[in-house]
Amino acid sequence: MRDKLIHQYFGIDLDVVSNFLKDEIKPLKAEIENLLLEIEK
Numbered sequence: 001m002r003d004k005l006i007h008q009y010f011g012i013d014l015d016v017v018s019n020f021l022k023d024e025i026k027p028l029k030a031e032i033e034n035l036l037l038e039i040e041k
Helices: 002-007 013-040
Strands: none
Touching: none
């Protein structure tokens, strides 16, 4: 993903990026937040 974003400035499919953020990053963020809450307990 990084290589595509860095080197293909005009060839980036924004739908692919959006789907990646929605499907991969948001669940990962939620999991990290849960882990941080567990650490604080």
